[in-house]
Amino acid sequence: MKIILILLIILIGFIIYKTKKAKNSSQAYQEKTVEINENQKHIDKNKVASIESVPKETFELEIDDNIIRVFSLKKSFWDSPAESLVYETLKIFIDENYLIAPHVGLREIFYWDWKYDKRITYKVNAMHFDFVIYHKGQMMNRPALIIEVLGGDHFNEQKSWVKQNDELKLKILKKLDVSFITIDLSKSMPDEEVKKMTIKTIKDKVPSREHYTVYCPKCGSVMELKPNKTTGTMFYGCKKFHKNGGCNGSRDITKVAPLYNGINIKDFNSKNND
Numbered sequence: 001m002k003i004i005l006i007l008l009i010i011l012i013g014f015i016i017y018k019t020k021k022a023k024n025s026s027q028a029y030q031e032k033t034v035e036i037n038e039n040q041k042h043i044d045k046n047k048v049a050s051i052e053s054v055p056k057e058t059f060e061l062e063i064d065d066n067i068i069r070v071f072s073l074k075k076s077f078w079d080s081p082a083e084s085l086v087y088e089t090l091k092i093f094i095d096e097n098y099l100i101a102p103h104v105g106l107r108e109i110f111y112w113d114w115k116y117d118k119r120i121t122y123k124v125n126a127m128h129f130d131f132v133i134y135h136k137g138q139m140m141n142r143p144a145l146i147i148e149v150l151g152g153d154h155f156n157e158q159k160s161w162v163k164q165n166d167e168l169k170l171k172i173l174k175k176l177d178v179s180f181i182t183i184d185l186s187k188s189m190p191d192e193e194v195k196k197m198t199i200k201t202i203k204d205k206v207p208s209r210e211h212y213t214v215y216c217p218k219c220g221s222v223m224e225l226k227p228n229k230t231t232g233t234m235f236y237g238c239k240k241f242h243k244n245g246g247c248n249g250s251r252d253i254t255k256v257a258p259l260y261n262g263i264n265i266k267d268f269n270s271k272n273n274d
Helices: 002-052 081-093 118-125 160-175 191-205
Strands: 098-105 128-135 145-150 180-184 223-227 234-238 250-252
Antiparallel strands (some): 098 128, 223 234, 234 250
């Protein structure tokens, strides 16, 4: 009986030993697996960061017939027939000292830190402004006025990305103090009405020189209309000028062409000029 009891104790001890050893091995394996996984995550993260830090344009593309096959000529340069009519109207209505550039990509106007968020770059690269107006005698990379033609898609609740794009454009332009207007052509109308609506909208939204952008010849910042303290004559002064210094760049108002014939110097109906 004693022998059986001793053998039973030995057997139980052996089972406990094996169980503990197996548990320790399993725990060690799990800890090692976690360590390997964490290291792999770190490596993968570094790989992603390395890939994302490279501009998209540097990735090589194997050019073959399958890629070339997807290209074809567009049926029309314009996004809509209304855009074509607006362009023809602008060429007649806007002063000849201004250049009217249609479909200008945001990347041609703005610089941004593409490393900040690659989604911004992908979105911005696919966006354009319908019309950008530049003053020929000033910095050609700085727009005097940007015009967007609003078709039906801009008011379609099912196309939320269009509204998001509009919001992004507006916030960027407000931050950089660039003049911007929209022309609502979402409703169908005869060609002559489109032309009249274009002119009416510009006159209503850009009634004076204060409503389109002029840039400082010294620092490139936006300028504002100011009266000469002695003569009262209006001139363009740099917004970065202040009593204690800053930029003192200025432009003679007679050297800056009016955006269109008959435009006012100041908007006397504006609350800011009461």
